[in-house]
Amino acid sequence: MSILQIHAQPSRTTVWILSWFLFATGIVSYFWVSRARHLDNPDDRVMPTLHQMGRAFADATLKPAEDDEVTSDPNRQSLAAKIRNSMLWKDTIATGRRFLISMALLFPAVLLGLHMGMFPYVGSVFLRFVLFFDKIVALSLLPILFIAFGIDELAKVMLIVVGVAPTIILDSFNLTRGVPKEQIVKGFTLGAGDFAITYRIVFKQIWPRVLNSIRLNLKSVMLFLFAGEMIASQDGLAYRIALLRRHMGMDTIIPYVLWVALLLFLVDFGMRTLNRKLHPWFQEA
Amino acid sequence: MDNKPAAAAQRQAAMISIRDVHVAYGQPGKPARKILNGVSLDIVPGEFISIVGQTGCGKSTLLRLVLAEEMPASGQVLLEGSPRTRPDRHCGYVPQKYSLFPDRTVLDNITFGLEVTEVGFFGNLSPARRVRRQEFQAEAFGYLRRMGLRESDAIKYPHQLSGGMQQRVAIAQALIMRPKVLLMDEAFSALDPGTRLGMQRLIKDLWRETGTTILFVTHNPREAVILATRVIALGRTGGDDDGANVVLDLPVPDACDEQRVAGFIRRVEQSTFPDGLRTEEVDAAEA
Numbered sequence: 001m002s003i004l005q006i007h008a009q010p011s012r013t014t015v016w017i018l019s020w021f022l023f024a025t026g027i028v029s030y031f032w033v034s035r036a037r038h039l040d041n042p043d044d045r046v047m048p049t050l051h052q053m054g055r056a057f058a059d060a061t062l063k064p065a066e067d068d069e070v071t072s073d074p075n076r077q078s079l080a081a082k083i084r085n086s087m088l089w090k091d092t093i094a095t096g097r098r099f100l101i102s103m104a105l106l107f108p109a110v111l112l113g114l115h116m117g118m119f120p121y122v123g124s125v126f127l128r129f130v131l132f133f134d135k136i137v138a139l140s141l142l143p144i145l146f147i148a149f150g151i152d153e154l155a156k157v158m159l160i161v162v163g164v165a166p167t168i169i170l171d172s173f174n175l176t177r178g179v180p181k182e183q184i185v186k187g188f189t190l191g192a193g194d195f196a197i198t199y200r201i202v203f204k205q206i207w208p209r210v211l212n213s214i215r216l217n218l219k220s221v222m223l224f225l226f227a228g229e230m231i232a233s234q235d236g237l238a239y240r241i242a243l244l245r246r247h248m249g250m251d252t253i254i255p256y257v258l259w260v261a262l263l264l265f266l267v268d269f270g271m272r273t274l275n276r277k278l279h280p281w282f283q284e285a
Numbered sequence: 286m287d288n289k290p291a292a293a294a295q296r297q298a299a300m301i302s303i304r305d306v307h308v309a310y311g312q313p314g315k316p317a318r319k320i321l322n323g324v325s326l327d328i329v330p331g332e333f334i335s336i337v338g339q340t341g342c343g344k345s346t347l348l349r350l351v352l353a354e355e356m357p358a359s360g361q362v363l364l365e366g367s368p369r370t371r372p373d374r375h376c377g378y379v380p381q382k383y384s385l386f387p388d389r390t391v392l393d394n395i396t397f398g399l400e401v402t403e404v405g406f407f408g409n410l411s412p413a414r415r416v417r418r419q420e421f422q423a424e425a426f427g428y429l430r431r432m433g434l435r436e437s438d439a440i441k442y443p444h445q446l447s448g449g450m451q452q453r454v455a456i457a458q459a460l461i462m463r464p465k466v467l468l469m470d471e472a473f474s475a476l477d478p479g480t481r482l483g484m485q486r487l488i489k490d491l492w493r494e495t496g497t498t499i500l501f502v503t504h505n506p507r508e509a510v511i512l513a514t515r516v517i518a519l520g521r522t523g524g525d526d527d528g529a530n531v532v533l534d535l536p537v538p539d540a541c542d543e544q545r546v547a548g549f550i551r552r553v554e555q556s557t558f559p560d561g562l563r564t565e566e567v568d569a570a571e572a
Contacts, residue, residue: 180383185354188372190398190462200401204388281388281442 048251056251060088094235102160109165110210113172118198130169138163156228163224171213175206208282215271299327306360319528320346333492333499335509338519343529344502348470377459381471384455385443391454392439395425398462428457449480466498506553518556532556
């Protein structure tokens, strides 16, 4: 029996095994190669062992960063205080704050796309400009942003906005234009005005789709955020990864990368769950 | 000579006046394609008008003109003497599809018009809002029952309803606003024959009860005759480039006189299907 059959019906167990197969293969291969390298050179820093990574991650979650000022004796601190002062926690909070500010700044982008799709004059003013802006490689603007906004928080947030906002604007615009005309005419015949139709009919219908679009762009958001943090920052997950790279600190870099992936996965999962709970009609429709 | 004052009086009494309307669609650099070529009609209050014709003859365009979703290249469309400028609550609308808001439950769909017109956005902040909303819901439940739907359907979303149920809700949603005219664009075309028959009975009963003027677009001559008090057939008398005009405009004979009705249906069929086809044959081909 060929595995390349359109009508194949793998059992649940088979699906479960197959879906974890590549994870298992990757992990086993890594530790196999790592062990071989460490047998050859016990001081190898390129592929740390599980023990090394565990110790480095424990240090990152319980100890402050080397460049942090230590205000009290760490041995007297509670576990919660240790975590609160830890390198990982502080980096996560710094990156998370920038991420949330950027996400909040994407909301006006959604509104602009909505208005461009609903009101022809607004569309005429912005569409061509946004289409052009969308083609600019955001990372190429990085030097300009640092010159214009300085190397503090604003430049990093602006990089995300410049990089992702055009996509979100165009997505919202297209989603707005995709709402059947019958719905808009129906709104008018039920006594709704232009803004009632825009916000109470069209916006409500496109919002779950926009959330999906933002969700699919999460990786781009993080990409721009990491670029900004790696180049000019004093804290943050990407700053730490860039810093540790100089010392070949793979035992911390690898757990950091996995931590970022886990955070992004949780945000994605949270947004998907929220979308499903808030808009039961959307998933089933 | 004697007919002129009578015609003028009818125009004055008309709820909808369509006067010498021309519509053409075209792309830049290409010759415009005529759709309607000088259509004139007067529709008095309380009439149930069926507009029938072949696909692409301009039936829906005519409806969109009354709705003011579209403007004629020349000519006028008047509602109670006032030119139509944009769709408003005077004209209820039931399209063939996308007739309900997918993000709202059945109850919210029906009360939507009342909410936006009576409560408004800032009215949501008013303490009296809850009382008003209860009144709307009570009225909506009345319509729901009248449409033959269960109260338990009120919390369902449109995608959880069958096509026939969706159209029943769409009719309730339009009628609750008490429009002067109800415009139905192939509203039953996507339904199976059994459901369609039930919907035809329902709309006829509702028309008798409310006396609302109804413009019903269909490509089915039998449905047009069964439902309406007057049938208007559109067709192209000249070539394909000439645009459509009214080729038949007659009151429907009394339903008791079956022979006359059958003859009338045949006449409408001849106006609608110049190839001598009958509704049953067209229905069978569609099926």
